[in-house]
Amino acid sequence: MSQSILDRIGVCSWSLQPAGPAGLVADLESLGIKRLQLALDPLREHEAEWASLPERLAAAGVSLASAQFGAIGEDYSSPQTIRQSGGFIPTAHWPNNLKNIEANLKIAQRLGITTVSTHAGFIPQDADDPMFEVLVERIRVIADLIGEHLSGQLLLETGQETSATLNRFLQAVDRKNLGVNFDPANMLLYNMGDPLGAIRELLPYVRQVHIKDAVPPAEAGVWGEEVPVGTGAVDWPAFLRILTSAEYSGDYIIEREAGDQRVADIATAREVLQATLNN
Numbered sequence: 001m002s003q004s005i006l007d008r009i010g011v012c013s014w015s016l017q018p019a020g021p022a023g024l025v026a027d028l029e030s031l032g033i034k035r036l037q038l039a040l041d042p043l044r045e046h047e048a049e050w051a052s053l054p055e056r057l058a059a060a061g062v063s064l065a066s067a068q069f070g071a072i073g074e075d076y077s078s079p080q081t082i083r084q085s086g087g088f089i090p091t092a093h094w095p096n097n098l099k100n101i102e103a104n105l106k107i108a109q110r111l112g113i114t115t116v117s118t119h120a121g122f123i124p125q126d127a128d129d130p131m132f133e134v135l136v137e138r139i140r141v142i143a144d145l146i147g148e149h150l151s152g153q154l155l156l157e158t159g160q161e162t163s164a165t166l167n168r169f170l171q172a173v174d175r176k177n178l179g180v181n182f183d184p185a186n187m188l189l190y191n192m193g194d195p196l197g198a199i200r201e202l203l204p205y206v207r208q209v210h211i212k213d214a215v216p217p218a219e220a221g222v223w224g225e226e227v228p229v230g231t232g233a234v235d236w237p238a239f240l241r242i243l244t245s246a247e248y249s250g251d252y253i254i255e256r257e258a259g260d261q262r263v264a265d266i267a268t269a270r271e272v273l274q275a276t277l278n279n
Helices: 021-031 041-045 053-060 079-085 091-111 130-150 163-173 184-189 195-205 236-245 262-278
Strands: 009-012 035-039 063-068 115-118 153-157 178-182 206-211 213-215 225-227 251-254
Touching: 009 262, 021 053, 021 262, 035 041, 035 251, 041 091, 063 091, 063 251, 091 115, 091 130, 115 130, 115 206, 130 153, 130 163, 153 206, 163 178, 163 195, 178 195, 184 195, 184 206, 184 213, 184 225, 195 206, 195 236, 236 262, 251 262
Parallel strands: 009 035, 009 251, 035 063, 063 115, 115 153, 153 178, 178 206, 206 251
Antiparallel strands: 213 225
C-alpha cells in the first residue's frame, strides 16, 4: 500500500466520544492516526472547552480531512423515529438549523476545512412528493452556503434512502459542489440495498468513504446491527477494489458508533483496511 493511501486513513471525532480536545488528541496519538473528520456541533455548543483544539492538532501533526454537522431534534431510537425527525425535513426546525449551519461554517472556515458532510434526512422515493422539492431547495441553500463560506463541498451521507433515490435527488439539486460520503454499513443498517451495487451507482459523486461494518436487520422496521469492521456483511475486498479501479483519491474515514471498546475497534478497522488494500 502506498504512503499516500496511508495518509488518507482517518477517523471520525465522534467515534472516540471525546470529552474535550486533550482526550481526542490523546486517542488519536494512541491509534497513530493523523487524519480526522471533525464534528462541528460540539465546537459550536461548547466553544470555550474546545478553544485549544487547533493548537493541539497542529502539535500532534493531525490534519483535518473534513467536518460534519447534524440537525436539531434527531431521534435515532428506531428507524421510524429517525424517519420523522432526521436531517432537514422537519420544517419547524429549519430556521434554527440554518442558523446553526451558518455558525458551524464559520468554525470550519477558521479551521481551514473545505469539505462538510451531513444527513439530508429520509429523501422521498417519489420525486412528486412535495417534500422532495422542499428538501431539494434546503440542500441547495446549504450547498450554496458552503460554497460561499468555504469555497468547499457538501457531502450527503448515504443509507437513509436507496442509491437510486439519492442519485435522482443529487441530480435534482444540481450543484457542482455536492457529493457523497459513502457509508456501506448504513446501507445495511437501514436495509436500503447492497453496498456494492450502491457505490457503483453513486461512484461519480463519491468524495469520501466511511469504513464501518454492519449486518442487515432480521425483520422489517428494526435496525440492523453495527459490528466491528471485518465481522459484518460488507465485502471489503470487493468494496475497495471498486474504489481502486475508479482511481478514488478521497479519504478512508473509520467510523464506529456502537460498542464500548471504540479505540480497539477503530484499531481493528485500520488493520483490516490496510491488510485489504495491501492485497
